Amino acid sequence: MFENHSLDTLKGVGPKQLDKLNKLGLFHIQDLLLHLPLRYQDKTRLLAIEALIPGMEAQTEGTIISQAMTRGGRNSLLITLQSNQGALLSLRFFHYHPRQAQSFNRGKRLRVYGEVRMGLHNLEMVHPTYQFIQEQNPPALDTTLTPVYPTTEGLGQATLTKLIHQALHHLKAQPLAELLPESLLRAYSLPTLSQAILTLHQPQASDDLVAIKQFRHPAQQRLILEELISQQIGLQKLRQQEQQRLAPAFAPSHKVNALFASLPFTLTCAQNRVLDEIQQDLAQAQPMQRLVQGDVGSGKTVVAAIAAIQAADAGYQVAIMAPTEILAEQHLQAFREWLEPLDIKVTWLNGRMKTAEKRDILAQIRCGEAKVIVGTHALFQDAVNFHQLGLVIIDEQHRFGVHQRLTLQQKGQKMVLEGDNEPNLDPANKACLAMHPHQLIMTATPIPRTLAMTAYGDLDLSIIDELPPGRKPIETAVINNQKREEVMAHLYARCQEGVQAYWVCPLIEESEVLHAQAAEVTANLFCETWPDLRVGLVHGRLKGEQKAAVMQAFKHHELDLLVATTVIEVGVNVPNASLMIIENAERLGLAQLHQLRGRVGRGEKQSHCVLLYQAPLSATGKARLQIMRESNDGFRIAEEDLKIRGPGEILGTRQTGGLQFRIADLQRDAHWIALARQVSAELLAQDSNLVNALQARWIGHRADYQTA
Numbered sequence: 001m002f003e004n005h006s007l008d009t010l011k012g013v014g015p016k017q018l019d020k021l022n023k024l025g026l027f028h029i030q031d032l033l034l035h036l037p038l039r040y041q042d043k044t045r046l047l048a049i050e051a052l053i054p055g056m057e058a059q060t061e062g063t064i065i066s067q068a069m070t071r072g073g074r075n076s077l078l079i080t081l082q083s084n085q086g087a088l089l090s091l092r093f094f095h096y097h098p099r100q101a102q103s104f105n106r107g108k109r110l111r112v113y114g115e116v117r118m119g120l121h122n123l124e125m126v127h128p129t130y131q132f133i134q135e136q137n138p139p140a141l142d143t144t145l146t147p148v149y150p151t152t153e154g155l156g157q158a159t160l161t162k163l164i165h166q167a168l169h170h171l172k173a174q175p176l177a178e179l180l181p182e183s184l185l186r187a188y189s190l191p192t193l194s195q196a197i198l199t200l201h202q203p204q205a206s207d208d209l210v211a212i213k214q215f216r217h218p219a220q221q222r223l224i225l226e227e228l229i230s231q232q233i234g235l236q237k238l239r240q241q242e243q244q245r246l247a248p249a250f251a252p253s254h255k256v257n258a259l260f261a262s263l264p265f266t267l268t269c270a271q272n273r274v275l276d277e278i279q280q281d282l283a284q285a286q287p288m289q290r291l292v293q294g295d296v297g298s299g300k301t302v303v304a305a306i307a308a309i310q311a312a313d314a315g316y317q318v319a320i321m322a323p324t325e326i327l328a329e330q331h332l333q334a335f336r337e338w339l340e341p342l343d344i345k346v347t348w349l350n351g352r353m354k355t356a357e358k359r360d361i362l363a364q365i366r367c368g369e370a371k372v373i374v375g376t377h378a379l380f381q382d383a384v385n386f387h388q389l390g391l392v393i394i395d396e397q398h399r400f401g402v403h404q405r406l407t408l409q410q411k412g413q414k415m416v417l418e419g420d421n422e423p424n425l426d427p428a429n430k431a432c433l434a435m436h437p438h439q440l441i442m443t444a445t446p447i448p449r450t451l452a453m454t455a456y457g458d459l460d461l462s463i464i465d466e467l468p469p470g471r472k473p474i475e476t477a478v479i480n481n482q483k484r485e486e487v488m489a490h491l492y493a494r495c496q497e498g499v500q501a502y503w504v505c506p507l508i509e510e511s512e513v514l515h516a517q518a519a520e521v522t523a524n525l526f527c528e529t530w531p532d533l534r535v536g537l538v539h540g541r542l543k544g545e546q547k548a549a550v551m552q553a554f555k556h557h558e559l560d561l562l563v564a565t566t567v568i569e570v571g572v573n574v575p576n577a578s579l580m581i582i583e584n585a586e587r588l589g590l591a592q593l594h595q596l597r598g599r600v601g602r603g604e605k606q607s608h609c610v611l612l613y614q615a616p617l618s619a620t621g622k623a624r625l626q627i628m629r630e631s632n633d634g635f636r637i638a639e640e641d642l643k644i645r646g647p648g649e650i651l652g653t654r655q656t657g658g659l660q661f662r663i664a665d666l667q668r669d670a671h672w673i674a675l676a677r678q679v680s681a682e683l684l685a686q687d688s689n690l691v692n693a694l695q696a697r698w699i700g701h702r703a704d705y706q707t708a
Ligand code: ADP
Pocket: 265, 266, 267, 268, 271, 294, 295, 296, 297, 298, 299, 300, 301, 302, 444, 468, 469, 571, 573, 575, 602
């Protein structure tokens, strides 16, 4: 089967080129066939120079009347073409070979293709593609559009195109295996795979080019559907694999009742429901794989703590991972407060511990003395070896990647193998005996359903869709930054009444230094204007202990105002804080604003949020802030954010872990996801060869994370 041949079986591919192709993710001939054009050039038509309009991409012809080197800002080679009617077009080259420059002799005729723009004196094209032609005997125009492929440095468009031509030549002789059921193709009027590939690499003038441009063409839809199906297969397989693994089963723990008795509140119905789901999972001998979604402030931490109690009481270790040190430290406190009265020891591990202290804690983790361990991604490090890891809790999952999650999961397995005292078992049997920890993943980023199906298709989903009673929706105002001083004065007055407030200075430049400075300047301004106001400052450049000390002081109301950068975005919990000002709100994503705003509205007091913006606001900018004003509903905000920013941003790092598609786009193609999920389940149940072939075709070398 030619499609599985390595690319160096094609003419003209040596080791160097193979390397370049591999860099593009292209390994087999099939990969080339699925390497679709970014766009197309229309060289089926020839326009006269006088018909060119700035902004268009076009093909034209003319005779060289001059050639010059220009100096100044950037040296360039400037060629001027003239049409038969006398119109002029300049061609500008910033990079060129001296021999190339010499070839542009006056009087020669050129056919060029490029984007037309307004030059200094006449229209010009920068780095057009060109060919010398004879006026009497011009080459024929193309009959198909010219594809433009995504490529990489050192691998020219022409080379790639030639290789793809070779691949298409094979394809025409021998179509690719059709892996989708014929009934499916018929039901949706979709072409076969080979037809679809041919159409997209070599569209004819009669094809619906507008539809192709808009990704609506059946040829594209066909490939998108197949790719989404193969992705769903990957997720469902991952899930099946996980379900075949063994995990320690945890019986209900009476210590949980003791916790309930000590809590100053009772759980909401939603918390209880989700807790039930978790406890049922934990009682199984298969690893739990559960994602808990709950809007900011819905009370996910206490639910996680109860799961931790159940695991710890059964003698297993629990790892809790938070995305920032501030948050890890806060979890440490909450867990200590809840768990230590129950005789469950809570330790923590952070990146800035002194060597001796760290060694000590690592030893405690290794021997199992440390039961509940809170930390940041430091918990992923190789040096951390657990004795008997039974439960992994990952908070604010959107900040972590899928790889990190899998690494921690594997740690559970590794421990069992190493601690195994049956040296005579062969490795395969040992792997069967290996226990996998249960996994609880929590996120406050509400993920629209279709996206959740794709990004988290391997997980069970629980939703805490209720806030603890007594919470009043945060009132949000959108205010022009010109009124900054009034807002500051208002904040001061409120703090005089006992309110605690946050003032958030988001990233303005992509620089941690400037970022910290902005917060510093604001904090100083408050101190100078109102010396009796107790102001604290946190930003990413402070040392961990300093950060922790400031947070602690704020929590204990030793500070009235906390000026912060977006380091406080996730999870920080100070219920008495009820006023938040966010500067440059127009620059932040909606989900991020919602996260930030969720730092207030955590107590019984009516909370307020002020979004300061820098005028002028664009129409979308206005609409976005309007949504924040109208809604406290994370789901609605996430839907809007998805529309505006696309799925990559919302899913954060997770997308680098396997959500890279060749053709599909989760947002644009969301309407296929439910079908893809259904078809993949059917295929998985019916035909494992087909399923493997689909995965090999689409995921091939990218499948690493799925087998990890
Ligand atoms: P998030 O879901 O954003 O992580 P937290 O777990 O930090 O929210 O909880 C927010 C606050 O609500 C905490 O102070 C927590 O103790 C409190 N809380 C949690 N559950 C309840 C409840 N059922 N009733 C009242 N307060 C609760």
